[in-house]
Amino acid sequence: MSHFRLKTQPVSPPSFASRPLGVNAKRAMGSVNSCETPVLSEAPVSKDRDDYCDYAGPGPWYTCKPDGLHVERFAKKGPASREGCVPTTLPELLKRAAETKWDKPALKIERPLPPLDSEGKAPESLPDDQWKTWTWKQHYDESRKAAKGFIKLGHQPFDAVAMWGFNAPEWMFSTFAAMMAGGMAGGLYPTDTPETAAFKVAHSGASIVVFEDKPKLDKLLKALAARQDAKPPRVKAFVTYGYTPAAGETVDVKGRKVPVLSWSDVIEMGGKESDGEVDQRTKALKPGQCAVLVYTSGTTGDPKAVMLSHDNVHYAGVSVFMTTLKQGAPGFLEGECQERLLSYLPLSHIAGMAVDITMPAVLTALSSNHMTTYFARPYDMKAGTLKDRLCAASPTLMLAVPLVWEKIADKLRSLGAANSGLKQTIGTWAKDLGLQRSKACLMGGDGSYPTGYTLADMLVLSKVKAALGLDQLKYAVTGAAPIRVDTLEYFGSLGLDIHELYGMSESxxxxxxxxxxxxxxxxxxxxIAGLEVKVFKVDHADINKKTQCPAAPSLDTTDELFQGEICFRGRTIMMGYMAQPDFGPAHIKEIEKKTAEAIDAEGWMHTGDKGIMTDTGMVKITGRFKELIIGDGGENIAPVPIEDHVKAHCDGINEVMMVGDKRKYNVALITLKAVGANGEVPGTDDLDAGAKRVNPEVKTISAAMDDKVWIDAVTAAVTSANNNGKCCPNNAFKIQKFMILPTNFSEDAGYLTPTKKLKRPIVEKAFIKQIEQMYSSKETYVRYQP
Known part of the structure; x- marks a missing residue:
């Protein structure tokens, strides 16, 4: 369809210094909270079967081979048709972006990195013109030189390039270089253990490992040496972008001498090579070939490698941004201007990979705009200085996981609580109007501005957004984990509408x-456009036996009749989980089995998430089947809504984890908000943000565990959840006892995944002694005992 054949001529968007505040006067001071487009009462979902992919035939609709091809599926018309989104490869899109926006900034980073001072404080952001910048042409040229360097070092078609470190331009270059050299890119989480990193390097078939610093190399070498794989790792070179190794340096990998080079060494090497081989390999790429590997952050066992094809990635950009979002978020991708984002989420995660690496190339190639990715500093999350980088980048698009939004909300609530007198009165008045405005923009609302909103925005709301660096934001989004409604309401009161999306690496x-x-x-x-989403009652023994659930009358519906497993089908669905031939036949058989358990004979991707779809086309997740607590009476209890209610009713609570599977009643482990607790590390004993307000006389977690005010506050929050019929429809759902833990759950301790999801089985096993203490106690609050 012609509406996807967008402009590809060079454009001249405004420079950083002349950034527009918004697309019109109303949105200049609050572009996130803008529903100038009429608010819909029904989701814009096509009911025409021809707009969805044809799955005629017996299947299977997947492949597990690294050199396999994505099974083609297209709709007869619309965005998902071959004409609506012509299949191509990501290097071709990067080339098109370079040709049409050649002089526009693609990547910007502060180099050298401004270090923390002796007191651990971060210096101010550099002026924009002092950030090291690569234009779109330079992005393409650097990636191409890297590809030639990788080939010179021995990279073969269908090999992977593995990256390990914090977000950096070299991640972007390596991703596209891997593809140009005929292979695929595979990222590692910065927080991966050495053993997990070694597994991913070996499993991906990485011939090149691009890494940040020497400690990572040392840990990886030790872990690789300890592995007992059938075949040794394929690594032919280690390339660092964080320091300069010694000239001619080599390391031992299973008896082989493998060179260690700097990034500049590889670029220089590639610059001396002819273009013949890289041109041939890039031309030989097929849209159905694997472009990137995304390793799942599962709670048990080795992670699985999701294979995403060039067409998966390309179509996702077209569907999400060029179709669905462009129609529903006025101002984004409109006209000829610069869209900006800040890269800080792990680039190995599907969100970071898509939003920061591949989507900017796709959107810059296909739209009249160009996207610029700014990089956060490696210490921003731990040092609490992410806001400084937001203020420097002034993003127009921002994706944050719920943990980040909730940390920002905690800080703002704390600052607001410190106000008094007239200032507090004005702030409360402005936030009340902001909340009214946000509620008017909810589905079925009238999109109206309450009387006084313009003044409230000018005096308070716009200043809050500017202080956060979010005053030019056109689209704010959250995903990767459930977000509490009270967090969305709070940002709505500030004039910031945060929009929730849902998916998985496999889609x-x-x-x-x-x-x-x-x-x-x-x-x-x-x-999203061209993708089918349905809710099925699925047979526990055979995923191919399923019945579609009826549409729910509302989002508040709790009737099991409407609830089932959420499933996806369409062009964004993965090729399959990758089976590494080097690992032997048993591994291949195991991965093929896991893929067949995920994608059924009709092509439906089973998510494992329980949910509903309303008659207006909106999806709600009500739980995860693996997380369901099966009560002593056989009840299926979804813990997350209950846990969220408790957290929402006591600002000092950080996390709640219910336990009760096959037990007579439920108990809960509770953690409190602490200084330094950011999901990666557990933080200190000192209470932080909202936790300080529960009882100002109590400063630490250890003191709160014995404080009557604190115990009463948590008890009240638990009681509120127990008395709420929506999340606790009967006694089997209620929390009967709870315990406050002395420290927070963290990734370092192994209790959270890299995307900050609770590893419930591991937490339960680690605290089984304390859990049994609760079940043997007669008290509602059971004091923690080591």
Whole structure:
């Protein structure tokens, strides 16, 4: 369809210094909270079968081979048709972006990195013109030189390039270089253990490992040496972008001498090579070939490698941004201007990979705009200085996981509580109007501005957004984990509408989306253009036996009749989980089995998530089947809504984890907000943010564990959840006892995944002694005993 054949001529968007505040006067001071497009009462979901991919035939609709091809599926018309989104490869899109926006900034980073001072404080952001910058042409040229360097070092078609370190331009270059050299890119989480990193390097078939610093190399070498794989790792070179190794340096990998080179060494090497081989390999790429590997952050066992094809990635950009979002988020990708984002989420995660690496190339190639990726500093999350980089980048698009949004909300609530007198009165008045405005923009609302909103925005709301660096934001989004409704309401009161999306690595991240024109708190949105989303009752023994659930009358519905497993089908669905031939036949058989358990004979990707779809087309997740607590009476209890209610009713609570599977009643482990607790590390004993307000006389977690005010506050929050019929419809759902833990759950301790999801089985096993103490006690609050 012609509406996807967008402009590809060079354009001249405004420079950084002349950034527009918004697309019109109303949105200049609050572009996130803008529903100038009429608010919808029904999701914009096509009911024409021809707009969805044809799955005629017996299947299977997947492949597990690294050199396999994605099984083609196209719709007869619309965005998902071959004509609506012509299949191509990511290097071709990067080339098109370089040709049409050659002089526009693509990547910007502060180099050299401004270090923390002796007191651990971060210096101010550099002026924009002092950030090291690569234009789109330089992005393409650097990636191409890297590809030639990788080939010279021995990279073969269908090999992987593995990256390990914090976000940096070299991640981007390596991703596209891997493809140009005929292979695929595979990222590692910065927080991966050496053993996990070694598994991914070996499993991906990485011939090149691009890494940040020497400690990572030392840990990786030790872990690789300890592995007992059938075949040794394929690594032919280690390339660092964080320091300069000695000239001619080599390291031992299973008896082989493998060179260690700097990034500049590889670029210099590639610059001396002819173009013949890289041209041949790039031309030989097929849209159905694997472009990137995204390793799942599962709670048990080795992670699985999701294979995403060039077409998966390309179509996701077209569907999510060029179709669904462009129609529902006025101002984004409109005209000829610069869209900006800040890269800080792990680039190995589907969100970071898609939003920061591949989507900017796709959107710059296909739209009249160009995207610029700014990089956060490696210490920003731990040092609490992410806001400084947001203020420097002034993003127009921002994706944050719930933990980040909740940390920002905690800080703002703390600052607001410190106000008094007239200032507090004005702030409360402005936030009340902001909340009214946000509620008017919810699905079915009238999109109206309450009387006095313009003044409230000018005096308070716009200043809050500017202080956060979010005053030019056109689209704010959250995903990767459930977000509490009270967090969305709080940002709504500040004039910031955050939109929830939902998906998984296996579906290239975004499968349902919320837009300013169509969103509802508590819903993760509606299906993106050309993708089918349905809810099925699925047979426990055979995923091919399923019955579609009827549409729910509302998001508040709790009737089991409407609840089932959420499933996806369409062009964004993965090729399959990759089976590494080097690991032997048993591994291949195991991975093929896991893939067949994920994608059924009709091509439906089974998510493992329980949910509903309303008659207006909105999706809501009600639980995860693996997380369901099966009560002593056989009840299926979804813990997350209950846990979220408790957290929402006591600002000092950080995390709640219910336990009760096959037990007579439920108990809960509770952690409190602490200084330094950011999900990666547990933080200190000192109470932080909202926790300080529960009882100002109590400063630490250890003191709160014995404080009557604190115990009463947590008890009240638990009681509130127990008395709420929506999340606790009967006694089997209620929390009967709880315990406050002396420290927070963290990734370092092994209790959270890299995306900050609770590893419930591991937490339960680690605290089984304390759990049994609760079950043997007669008290509601059971004091922690080591």
């Amino acid at each position: 290239h991240g975004c499968s349902t989306i919320s837009t300013p024109a169509c969103h509802a708190w508590g819903s993760c949105g509606f299906q």
